[in-house]
Amino acid sequence: MALAFTLADGESTLAPALSHLAVEARSLVNGPATTTAGPCWTRRLDGRAPHEAPHLAARRDTCTAFGAKPSRTRNSAEALVRRVLTDAGLPRINLLVDLYNAIGVAHPIPVGGEDTDRINGTMQLVRSTGQEPFATVAGSEETVEHPEPGEVVRYDDEGVTCRRWNWRQGVRTRLTEESVNAVFLLERLAPMTIGELEAAGAELVEWLEKLSPGARITVGTPE
Template sequence: MALTLTVSDEVKALAPGFTHLTVEAYGLVNGPSTDDSSALLDDAARRLAERLGGRAPHEDPHMAAWREIYTAFGAKPSRTRNSAEALAKRALAEGGLPRINALVDAYNAISVAHLIPVGGEDLDRIAGGMRLVRATGDEPFVTVSAGEERTEHPDAGEVVWRDDEGVTCRRWNWRQGPRTRLTEESVNAVFLLEALGPMTSGELEAAGAELAESLEKLSPGARITVHAPRRAVPSA
């Protein structure tokens, strides 16, 4: 059964130019980072440097748009960067991008190469559908700090991804919770690519197609479906 994914009217009103694309994959084979997944990250860092041409990541028009949206719902974008900007900064810094596991490496590479927030969720750990909403402030967000599990709550009005159990990602695409993240045991996953106004549907589709191609190479035989971009149009 395909994952149900919805965007609330409050979020649509906040960001009418928001568009998202999902890639669903079943029968994946994950494991520690490989030479192939590491090469994807190295190539992504090279492409990012060419794209920016000496500029800082936040000077890219797409990253600037995300900063405006973060400010609109009360976040401080210089302190809590969207996932793509945070990865881009690491890609350009000494030491480069971290190697996590093969699947995470693959979607992080797409995020950096295309400067687009990309998330990966374990479909077997999602409770019900996923919803992008503005938080009430009461929703649980289970995270790990200093090796111990603890429960936080988002700020009221904060944009979050959530399922039936609670928040899966805070501040839109800033921090993912450990409950649904992709581990070396994950076999079924959904990848979410998120774009704002400066990024065209064609550019979003190209990023999704490249991710699907990488997944097919890393997990031959996996069943992969790229869903067409969906724009968050406010209700009349």
Template sequence: MTFTLHISDDVRALAPGFGYIAVEAYGLTNGPSDQAGSDLLDAAARRLAERLDGGALQDDPHIAAWRAAYTAFGTKPSRTRNSAEALAKRALADGGLPRINRLVDLYNAISVAHLIPVGGEDLDRIQGSMRLLRAQGDEPFETAAGGEEVVEHPEPGEVVWCDDRGVTCRRWNWRQGVRTRLTDTSVNALFLLERMAPMTPADLTAAAEELAENLRKACPDARVEVGEPWFATS
């Protein structure tokens, strides 16, 4: 692994059960959604339904842990859902999961199947290192509203991912910015899989390995590397 990630002490103190694992991929071929990705999304929705076994999504222990973390930094989790819960909610609805592009479909399938937040960043658009920290409130966040690109700012104390240019994802993993998202022209990517206890290190690693396997199948010429898991209490 070659990319540097840093977790601030403030975040470690806020959520001692937090951990992540990174997957780096080089030489990918992205493009419009295809049948293989669509099949993975459909299978992920079935795996989610089996996991819940008729229970409420918010009662799943991993989702409950993420809700507690969101509450800890001042966000209402019922209104601002972490990315895993938001995707899972769509997977369980009549309309099902959206199809975005080949790479996004692959990591969304992992997110739903394992009920874990997963994000994908275009490595060529990241400036400097990436950091997870509590925002001051003046950091720029490039997003879209009404079809136009706009710059917003996080709330003071909000947990955000950022690089040297500004925020790349608000409210931990709630909304990714437009600058670093994976597009049809992306070739090098960083995928972040984030967990809260009680998700085990073994389950975190299994999700990353499954993502890596699916990336290699979709892009046989790509170089895909799975990093070592990191935990706030380590």
């Protein structure tokens, strides 16, 4: 599949240090969540609140520049770290989702997972017009919402797959127990280094290979 991550109309100036890493995997093994030991996500924040960690603070600043309210719509890594620090633990969804959530908390870095069999065409990071459909669940019922105009979203040829950059994923491309082909997207902003981003990707690959010995995995930078 072709992966493109662009900000429309020159908006890349809002995140000049943004870098992506894509881990694409085929023939994965997925299934129900278990309590089997996984990657160590108990990293220290040196007594700081999650939003004070340098990389997460940088994401807050960038989201504010996009017009989002980071205290209300936290990025996935900050939300998960907060959950862990309150002893709630990580949510149990399925093997693959639990894995990338653990990687996200361990580093900490937003990590997303998409079922490539459900992605339609090219995926981009763009500013919404407000007209794109976003398939989600509200009150236990599937429904379609629309982002706010100007909101930064992840989008393919069919609609929005994730709102407010990496706040809320839709139901269409999420990883389910039946998913066998996936792309995992890791992002970093300064002061996180490229090396730290690559280390997070390497740990993800290591655990994917343990869960799915026969998987075909490639790592690269989206075009």
